Amino acid sequence: MSQTALRTLEDAVAQAQAGEVERTWGQRLALKWLMHTGAAQSWQCGAFWDALVDSNAWACTAASGQDHRINTLMGMLDSWYLKMGLKPPALKLRQRWARRYAADIDMEAGTSQLPCMCNRYQPGERQRIEDHFSARVLRAYNEGPATVHPKEPGWVVRQRDGQMVLEQMTWGFPVVLRGKQGQPLKPRPVNNARFDKLGAFWKRWAAQPEHRCLIPASRYAEAVGTPGKMTETWLWVRSEPVFAWAGLWRTSDEWGDCYTGVMTCGPACKRDPVSGVIGV
Structure with missing residues (x-):
């Protein structure tokens, strides 16, 4: 159950790297499950939930922007993996999940950039x-x-x-x-x-x-x-x-x-x- 909850949230972060996120009840239930297990605190889940769709507010920060938003979301996920004694996904796997939401990315193109190139x-x-x-x-x-x-x-x-x-x-x-x-x-x-x-x-x-x-x-x-x-x-x-x-x-x-x-x-x-x- 915990693995399923984390995978659901990983999918949401993959969407966030490609653009806007459509929040779902599945994501909400995943966060509630992590709170139930003690891996996540209430304020963390609230911050994660808000950051999923608050792309413009994060992107307007002078020194970090969208990347700081993604860093924060991934950092929360990594901390929850560690609290549960689980290993976070490899970077290449996360890249593959992110590319699923970017229609113009070719996995066989030989280039390693993520779908988020110039975003402002x-x-x-x-x-x-x-x-x-x-x-x-x-x-x-x-x-x-x-x-x-x-x-x-x-x-x-x-x-x-x-x-x-x-x-x-x-x-x-x-x-x-x-x-x-x-x-x-x-x-x-x-x-x-x-x-x-x-x-x-x-x-x-x-x-x-x-x-x-x-x-x-x-x-x-x-x-x-x-x-x-x-x-x-x-x-x-x-x-x-x-x-x-x-x-x-x-x-x-x-x-x-x-x-x-x-x-x-x-x-x-x-x-x-x-x-x-x-x-x-």
């Missing part, structure tokens, strides 16, 4: 974006958040009728995955298109120039390290207040117009030994 960035000032890309705004929009997280609105530059236009779309393509019993889950924002998957999962959009776009940014965050020991690093272009990275966009039934960023990592990244920030 800062677009910068809208007027500066307009001037830099000589783009006109198609309609009136709110300014949007200063730091954009998956399923939030962000600025996108694309071509329309031969002109550069600036629009606001939802960050992340909605992808509907299925649970253990085959039931459809809530749509998840897949906000990063892996470069090595552009000819497979993303081909239907990447192969069409009209579905390509630019994502303006002043800087963006990357997770560095292995699960449970990750840190956050911010990247930007030293000589430019605004830059852009390649993106894809489409119109969805769930969220209207949405976009995703094409991500990879190159050798030009250099870490500042004092601040821990990477400049390109």
